[in-house]
Amino acid sequence: MTSEFTDFHCHLLPALDDGAVNLRESLSMARTLSSFGFATVHCTPHLIRGGYENEPARVIRAVQLMQRRLDDEGIHLRLVPGNEHYLDQYLPEMLPTALRAGNSRYLLVEVPFHSGPELLRPMVQTLASHGLAPLIAHPERCSAFDPARARGGLWGALAMVLGNEPEPQIDEGSEIVELKRLGCRFQGNLGSFAGYYGYEVRERALLFLRHGLYSCFGSDAHRGEKLWEMLTAGYAVVESVLGEAGTRELLRGTLLANGA
Template identity: 80%
Template structure:
C-alpha cells in the first residue's frame, strides 16, 4: 500500500492514559501501524479534568521522547501531539491552548457515550470564538448521533438492521446539521470491523455511506489484535467506497481541505 495513511486518533504514548502501558507496547503498536501503511500518527491521550490531566506540554514532551525511540528503532512513523478532549464543562477553558489535529483548525473531541443532543448544540459556537472547530471522535459510538433513537432506540436499530424499516434519511438529522455548521467526524476502523458490537458497526456503515466522515483513526489502545482490526476495518470500508476513496479517507484528504 505504501506508507501514507494518517491515524487521527491513537493512544500510542506510554503510561499517559488507558492506552499503551509502557514503551515496549508503544513500539509494538508503532511497528504494526507502520507495517500497515501509516506514515503519521496523531497521539491523542485523553484530556479529562479530574481524570487524565494530559495538558499540551506533557503530551508534546512525551511525543518528543517517543519519536526519538522510534527513530532509534528505525520505525518510519511521524508522531503528532494531540489530545482526545472530553466534552464537559471544562472544555471551553482548554480551547485557547488546545492541541489541534496537525496544522488544521480542528480539535479532537470525545462526546460522552450516553449524552444527548443538548450537549452538542452550543459546541460549534464555542469553538468558533477561538477560530476552531470540533473533530468529533467515533460518532458511531455515541447515543447523541443514533439515527434510530427517534424510532425507538434499540428496537429501532434492530428493525433497521433486520430490514423491517427503511434506512433513515439523514438529510435533516442532527449529525448532518453539525457537519454543515462546521463539525467534522472521525470514524474508528474498529467500528467497521465490529469491535464495538453490531449496532455500532451498522451506524458506522450508515455514516460512511452518507459521506459523513472526514478522516479515520485506529483509536488503538494496545498492540493486541491491532493488525487483525486494521485488516478487517480496511476491508469493510473499501467494500463500500472502493480503493481510491478509502485511501483518501485514510489520508484525511477531506480534513486537510476543510471539507
C-alpha cells in the same frame, strides 16, 4: 501497503491514559501502524479533568521522547501531539492552549457515549469563538447520533436490529448532518467497521460512511494485541463500500485538509 496514511486518533504514548501500558507495547503498536501504511500518527491521549490530566506540555514532551525512540528503532512514523478532549463543562477553559489536529483548526473532541444532542451545538459555537472547529471522534459510538432516535428510541433500535424496518437512512435535517453544515467534521474508527465495538456500532459506521459523513479515520488503538487484524478487517469493509481510491482518500486525511 505504502506508507501514506494518517492516523488521526491513537493512544500510542505509554502510560498516559488507558492506552499503551509501557514502552514495549508502544513500540509494538508503532511497528504495526507503520507496516499497515501509516506515515503519520496523531497521539491523542484523553484529556479529562479529574481523570486523565494530560495537559498539552506533557503530551508534547511525551511525543518528543517517543519520536526519538522510534527514530532509534528505525520505525518510520511521524508523531503529532494532540488530545482527545472530553466534551464537558471544563472544555471551554482549555481552548486557548488546546492542541489541534496538526496545523488545522480542528480539535479532536469525544462526545460522551450516552449524551443527547443538546450538548453539541453550544460546543460548535464555543469552539468557533476561539477560531476552532470540532473533529468529533468516532460518532458511530455515540448515542447522540443514533438514527434510531428518530424512530422511536429503544423500539426503533430493536426494530432495526430485528430487521422489522427498512434499512435506516439519515434525514437531511438530522443532528449529524446539521452539525456537519455548521462546521463539525467526523473521524471514524477502523475498528468500528471491523465489528470491534459490536453490531450496532458497525451498522452506524456503515450508514455514516455511505452518506459521506466522515472526513478522516483513526485506529483509536489502545493495545498492540490484534491491532493488525483490526486494521486490515476495517480497511476491507470500507474498501468494499468506497473502493480503493475512496478508502485511501479518507485514510490520507485529504478531505479533512480540504475542509470537506
